[in-house]
Amino acid sequence: MATEGEYESVLCVKPDVNVYRIPPRASNRGVRAADWKLDAPDWTGRMRVTARGKVAYVKLEDKISGELFAQAPVEEYPGIAVETVSDSSRYFVLRIQDDGGRSAFIGIGFGDRGDSFDFNVALQDHFKWVKQDNEIIKQSQTPDTTPKLDLGFKEGQTITLNIGQSKKKDKSRPQSSGGLGLLPPPPGGKLAPPPSSRSTNHNTQAPTGGSNTGCLLDLDSSNSNLAAPSNPNTTASSDLWGDFDSVSPK
Secondary structure, three states: OOOOOOOEEEEEEEEEEEEEEEOOOOOOOOHHHHHHOOOOOEEEEEEEEEOOOOEEEEEEEEOOOOOOOEEEEOOOOOOOOEOOOOOOOOOOEEEEEEEOOOOOEEEEEEOOOOHHHHHHHHHHHHHHHHHHHHHHHHHHHHOOOOOOOOOOOOOOOOOOOOOOOOOOOOOOOOOOOOOOOOOOOOOOOOOOOOOOOOHHHHOOOOOOOHHHHHHHHHHHOOOOOOOOOOOOOOOHHHHHHHHHHHOOOO
């Protein structure tokens, strides 16, 4: 129930509503408005639907003076305080209560189907809000045990943004027309000098019959037993052998 001093809000106002006395229920079957005396309502007035806190109140008031005829506190909807009938959407069963706590069931009806629709929606919206508010309170009272995602920067952590920069494509080395690539330089970074013509002259092939070292040893062991060539036009190699013959020991 609502406590004293709570603000009262108005959910819906309908200027014309009919009130009927209904017979006791014979069984658990649904209530039918056809069993009422629909052409002779017991009371006619206006209806205001208000809310204080989470409790809604359906108030039946006099059209002129606004005097309260009856009211029905509604703590849930659908529920026992307001019930629909089985044969019409314009009629409802209302449980009214007085200040002493006594209750009775009466029937109410609207002449226009739109008025009954507005009455139904006003109660549905109020208790939809009550349900959401209860869930929020329940979640606030329940400790959150789910792990929280830490999106903050750690100490010393930075972030880099690359805006408007594209990756450079690797270009292959050009190749010669013959299909052979350029040779890399030597590990030392220096090229070896080409062989000179002088060193080439010293690498002439030795005459057939043995190595140069063997010939020199033979000349040293012999006591100038080589005869001079009869041909005066000797070659450079014959003069060389003649020099070795002149310096041999006598």
